[in-house]
Amino acid sequence: MKVTIDGIPVEVEPGTSILNAARQIGGDIVPPAMCYYSKLEGSGGKCRTCLVKVSKGSEKDPRPMPKLVASCRTTVMDGMEVQNITSPEVIEARKGVVEMLLINHPLDCPVCDQAGECHLQDLGFEHGAAKTRYEFDRRTFEKIDIGDKIQLHMTRCILCYRCVFTADQITNTRLHGILNRGDHSEISTYISKAVDNDFSGNIIDVCPVGALTDKTFRFKNRVWFTKPVDAHRDCDKCCGKTTLWYKGEDVIRVTGRKDVYGEVEEFICNTCRFDKKKTADWIIEGPRKISHKSVISSNHYEFIPLPVVKTNPVLMEANKEQFERDTRL
Amino acid sequence: MGRKLLLEHINVPGINTFDVYRSKGGYASVEKALKTMSPDAVVEEVKKSGLRGRGGAGFPTGMKWSFLAKPEGVARYLVCNADESEPGTFKDRYLMTYIPHLLIEGMITSSFALGANTSFIYVRGEMMPQIRILEKAIAEAKAKGFLGKNILGSGYDLELYVQPGGGAYICGEETALLESLEGKRGNPRIKPPFPAIAGLYGCPTVVNNVESIAAVVPIINEGGDEYAKLGIGRSTGTKLISAGGNLKKPGVYEIDLGLPVEEFLYSDEYCGGIANGKRLKAVVAGGSSVPILPANLILKTINNEPRLMSYESLADGGFVTGTMMGSGGFIAYDEDACIVRNTWNFARFYHHESCGQCSPCREGTGWMEKVLHRLEYGHGKQSDMDLLVDISKKIEGNTICPLGDAAAWPVASAIRHFRDEFEWHVTNASEAVSRNYGLAHYADPLPTPEPVAG
Numbered sequence: 001m002k003v004t005i006d007g008i009p010v011e012v013e014p015g016t017s018i019l020n021a022a023r024q025i026g027g028d029i030v031p032p033a034m035c036y037y038s039k040l041e042g043s044g045g046k047c048r049t050c051l052v053k054v055s056k057g058s059e060k061d062p063r064p065m066p067k068l069v070a071s072c073r074t075t076v077m078d079g080m081e082v083q084n085i086t087s088p089e090v091i092e093a094r095k096g097v098v099e100m101l102l103i104n105h106p107l108d109c110p111v112c113d114q115a116g117e118c119h120l121q122d123l124g125f126e127h128g129a130a131k132t133r134y135e136f137d138r139r140t141f142e143k144i145d146i147g148d149k150i151q152l153h154m155t156r157c158i159l160c161y162r163c164v165f166t167a168d169q170i171t172n173t174r175l176h177g178i179l180n181r182g183d184h185s186e187i188s189t190y191i192s193k194a195v196d197n198d199f200s201g202n203i204i205d206v207c208p209v210g211a212l213t214d215k216t217f218r219f220k221n222r223v224w225f226t227k228p229v230d231a232h233r234d235c236d237k238c239c240g241k242t243t244l245w246y247k248g249e250d251v252i253r254v255t256g257r258k259d260v261y262g263e264v265e266e267f268i269c270n271t272c273r274f275d276k277k278k279t280a281d282w283i284i285e286g287p288r289k290i291s292h293k294s295v296i297s298s299n300h301y302e303f304i305p306l307p308v309v310k311t312n313p314v315l316m317e318a319n320k321e322q323f324e325r326d327t328r329l
Numbered sequence: 330m331g332r333k334l335l336l337e338h339i340n341v342p343g344i345n346t347f348d349v350y351r352s353k354g355g356y357a358s359v360e361k362a363l364k365t366m367s368p369d370a371v372v373e374e375v376k377k378s379g380l381r382g383r384g385g386a387g388f389p390t391g392m393k394w395s396f397l398a399k400p401e402g403v404a405r406y407l408v409c410n411a412d413e414s415e416p417g418t419f420k421d422r423y424l425m426t427y428i429p430h431l432l433i434e435g436m437i438t439s440s441f442a443l444g445a446n447t448s449f450i451y452v453r454g455e456m457m458p459q460i461r462i463l464e465k466a467i468a469e470a471k472a473k474g475f476l477g478k479n480i481l482g483s484g485y486d487l488e489l490y491v492q493p494g495g496g497a498y499i500c501g502e503e504t505a506l507l508e509s510l511e512g513k514r515g516n517p518r519i520k521p522p523f524p525a526i527a528g529l530y531g532c533p534t535v536v537n538n539v540e541s542i543a544a545v546v547p548i549i550n551e552g553g554d555e556y557a558k559l560g561i562g563r564s565t566g567t568k569l570i571s572a573g574g575n576l577k578k579p580g581v582y583e584i585d586l587g588l589p590v591e592e593f594l595y596s597d598e599y600c601g602g603i604a605n606g607k608r609l610k611a612v613v614a615g616g617s618s619v620p621i622l623p624a625n626l627i628l629k630t631i632n633n634e635p636r637l638m639s640y641e642s643l644a645d646g647g648f649v650t651g652t653m654m655g656s657g658g659f660i661a662y663d664e665d666a667c668i669v670r671n672t673w674n675f676a677r678f679y680h681h682e683s684c685g686q687c688s689p690c691r692e693g694t695g696w697m698e699k700v701l702h703r704l705e706y707g708h709g710k711q712s713d714m715d716l717l718v719d720i721s722k723k724i725e726g727n728t729i730c731p732l733g734d735a736a737a738w739p740v741a742s743a744i745r746h747f748r749d750e751f752e753w754h755v756t757n758a759s760e761a762v763s764r765n766y767g768l769a770h771y772a773d774p775l776p777t778p779e780p781v782a783g
Contacts, residue, residue: 045519046687048727067726073519096723100692133716136699159685178514178685181497183695185685 001078005029006086007314018071018082019050023261028319029084030261032094032123034101034208035160036072038263043165044072047158048097049123053090056081068093086318091127098127103134104183105209106155114210116223116295119262120158126322141186146176147194149215149274150204154186157211163187163203170267171197187211198237201273205256205264216274217245217253224295226252228288233281237269243288244279251277260291332559334547334567335540336583339427345462347469350430356475358549362438363483366549371442375545377553379565384410384501384538385616385656386731387640390545396525397443398533406534407445408510409436409542411452411459412494412501416617416678417658420569421539423581425452425459429466433489435542437475438549440487443535447488451506454494463491498682502730503536504528505684516686517730538656540569561587564639568657575663577601586639590614591628593638594661607663610768611747614643615655617675618735620742621668622652648742664768669754669761672743673701679736690733693724697740704751707758714744714751 001014003021006029012021020038022030031052036044044050050072054065059079068090071082084090102124109115141154159178164187167174175196176189189195195203204212226245233240245253254273256264276282290297333339343349350356362371376391397405409432413421425432432450440448452460467489470476478486494500495509504518507529528534544566548556557565564586570593573579578601584593594609595602603609612627613619630636631650636643640654662671680698685691697720703709721737728734744751749769754761 045729048687048689051727070519070729093723093727097689097727100688100696100723103692103696134696136696158688159691161686180685181499182680182683182685183691185691 001076003076003078003080003082005082006084007312012076014076016076017044018052018054018069018074018076018080019044021076022071022082022084028315028322031071031084032119032126033072033261034119034123034158035162037162037165037206038261039267040162040165040169040206043160043162045070047101047160049094049101051090051093051097053083053087054080055083055087086314088318091318095127095129098123099129099133101158102128103132104139105158106138106140108156111219112156112210113213113218113223114156114207117258117262118210119208139183144188144192145194145215146189147196147200149201149270150195151213151215151218152176152187153211153213154188155211156209157187158209159185159187160208162206162208163212166203166206166267167195167197167200170202171199173197198269198271199267201270202256202264202267204273205258205267208262214253214273216277220252221247224298226296228290228296230257230285230288231282232285233272233276233283235269235272238272239266239268240272241266242268242272242282244282244284249279251279251282257288332567332585333583334556334559335424335431335543335569336428336581344428345426345430345466347430347466347473350428351473354550355430356434356470358546359434359437359441359475360481362441362549363481363485368442368444371438371549374553375442375548378548378556379553379560379563380541380544380548380556381564381640382538383540383544383568383657385415385618387654390537390541393525393537394439394443394535396523397535398526399444400533404447404530404532405443405445406529406532407436407440407443407448408506408529408534408536409448409450409539410501410503410506410536411450411456411539412498412506413539413656414453414455414498414501415656415658416675417571417573417613417660418616418656419571419573420581420657422456422459423571424539424543424569425456425463429459429462430470431543431546432463432539433466433470433476435545436489437470437480437487439535439537439542439545440489441485442545445535446486447490449510449529450489450491451494451500451510452491453501454496457493460491460493467491497684498678499684499730499732502732505730506536507534516684517732519729559585561637561639562641564641564654568638568654570638570657570659572600572659572661574659574661575604575607575666576661577604584638586637587642588638590636590638593659594628600659600661603661603663605663607665608768609661610664610666611662611668613658613660613662613739614652616658617660617678617739618731619653619655620648620651620738621672621746622650622742623746626650626746627652648738649745652742665765667705667765668743668747668750669701669705672740673698673705675739676701676736679732683732683736684730687727687729687733689724690728690736693720693733694736696720697736701740704754705761707754707762709751709755709758711752711755713755714748717741718744 031050033050034047051068052071056062058077144152175193229244231244244251338353372394380390381387495515499505500509500515502517505515509515524534593599609624613621630645645651676698680694683690683694721741724733725737750766
């Protein structure tokens with residue numbers, strides 16, 4: 001099937017979503033996704049940051065779709081034409097969504113462990129306004145310990161439901177879920193249960209913000225001062241392929257291997273994540289490649305490829321901000 | 330007076346019992362459909378009638394039925410949406426309370442048409458008396474052989490269940506209703522797939538409003554063509570309107586679609602005018618979700634034609650000067666009503682009822698409510714009106730289900746038509762908490778456009 005996204009054609013399998021088609025092209029035209037997680041079935045469609053405009057439905061039925069659609073949950077049709085960053089309407093809607101996501105977010109990035117690898121931070125940086133128009137008290141919650149290794153700080157949560165899907169799909173029993181509705185909804189356990197499962201730690205990895213954090217890593221270090229190293233070990237529960245985060249000689253954190261979209265390649269078990277924090281436990285593979293656009297790659301003096309100056313006039317026009325930022329580097 | 334199809338026998342004593350209902354010609358449509366018609370013929374008849382969904386969206390019912398996927402060996406379901414909780418709408422509750430057998434008769438005929446052997450009536454959880462009434466009526470119908478196995482010897486089986494709702498407005502959205510019926514949290518599903526392909530338990534499902542299903546009864550009894558003669562244009566048949574607000578005679582009225590709004594408001598047969606001799610200020614024509622209109626625009630369209638109670642005429646002028654039929658919750662406001670307070674009240678409702686699944690609606694409804702609360706209590710700013718319009722634009726169309734749109738439209742339209750009043754709440758903050766703005770010039774006749782020379 002042939003799809004055109006922002007003027008760039010791509011051939012994809014039938015049944016692919018627009019977002020995944022865009023990811024096959026890569027680069028600036030990939031819509032941001034806060035709630036979609038390709039490894040979790042049924043995720044997506046909730047955060048509305050990945051809205052795109054379908055300017056031509058398909059070859060058979062060329063009518064455009066009446067509303068903006070969530071690209072993560074809309075499958076492609078043959079001959080479909082999609083506008084993402086070339087459509088001012090999409091940019092405007094995305095700005096709106098980011099503003100909505102941020103009005104009740106505490107913006108406590110200076111003390112948040114997720115800072116540096118937070119999707120909301122990236123999104124706010126790209127699409128957010130410098131000032132807020134929200135003049136009311138922000139929603140707050142008490143911090144909850146769910147289990148002895150995971151802390152839930154609901155104030156930061158954007159209700160993407162990823163952790164709920166994770167618990168549903170990779171653990172035997174789900175003990176946490178959404179309570180209440182509307183802007184009172186919260187992720188919690190009913191009533192004050194500890195999430196105790198061999199794979200429960202993965203809810204930390206899937207969390208796009210700092211709502212679910214690793215208690216063994218909390219306040220230890222900023223992520224951009226740590227060195228990510230790929231390693232593996234023989235594990236009888238999981239694949240054992242992880243990323244170790246070093247501070248000096250010490251392993252201070254173990255996570256799954258996250259790709260450029262923040263999705264882990266494979267889920268890992270709690271033993272690997274929380275208990276194996278010595279270099280001797282692991283077979284080191286080598287430094288983890290982190291995109292030079294990420295703050296984590298700062299202070300890592302590797303070769304940074306020069307930014308490619310784009311010559312597509314449509315893209316240049318629509319993405320002026322991004323273009324200026326890139327050429328300034 | 331127009332012909333009554335649904336409420337013809339509403340005043341007959343004991344019409345809620347099977348025997349009286351049957352003696353007044355009830356269950357004739359079931360007999361006709363099951364004995365003389367094929368399921369496809371029933372669908373065809375409903376298509377011919379041009380019946381449009383009475384729940385709010387106005388999608389043609391016959392069309393919806395014909396979209397139902399019919400794979401072999403997979404059950405199909407008919408679900409009746411009786412989760413009526415829109416502020417200003419109370420027609421379904423009235424129908425279910427006083428003439429429950431009409432709904433059950435409609436359910437049997439419609440289920441037969443769709444080939445459903447199990448059907449559900451999803452009733453709002455707060456309507457416990459109505460649930461009891463329906464259950465009693467179902468038991469009566471079952472005892473007389475109109476439900477259960479081999480109905481009237483036709484070989485058609487149907488079980489009908491009443492399900493109390495989960496207690497949320499959002500459960501009236503069709504996919505949220507199905508989730509709730511399956512016993513899950515009532516969050517709307519992401520469409521596609523539509524319920525006609527994968528609905529209840531993943532099977533093809535049709536979800537219809539109470540009134541749409543009840544309207545199938547006269548359609549089958551008298552034929553679709555006969556039904557289509559009532560009404561005007563593509564708005565065929567009769568519609569129940571729940572008239573409320575500052576009216577002399579509020580209540581549920583059955584009208585022929587195409588009745589002028591002015592006649593509906595002021596004639597003694599219907600609402601009888603505004604209570605206490607006051608003047609009309611504004612009307613919400615179809616339940617809280619539709620745009621509010623000032624008196625001049627509800628009586629006459631922008632082209633100075635009289636506005637009629639029909640899907641097309643109410644929508645004339647789009648969102649700029651028109652509104653929508655919605656679910657038929659007609660709320661009238663007199664000169665002493667405060668539009669800011671009313672808008673705040675609606676926003677508060679949508680804030681409370683947002684399911685919290687998608688971000689624009691979850692955060693935006695709360696934000697709008699807080700800004701409107703501030704305006705109503707005299708702490709507003711001049712920039713708040715633009716802020717509200719901007720928030721409503723950012724919610725509208727960007728959400729999973731129509732609740733986001735429904736939350737945005739009343740606010741956007743109130744500011745569009747009553748901006749003076751909002752501004753007065755800012756400039757005269759101390760006065761605004763003690764008295765209402767009044768009528769101002771909203772009820773003035775529309776300015777006639779100057780004829781353009783040449």
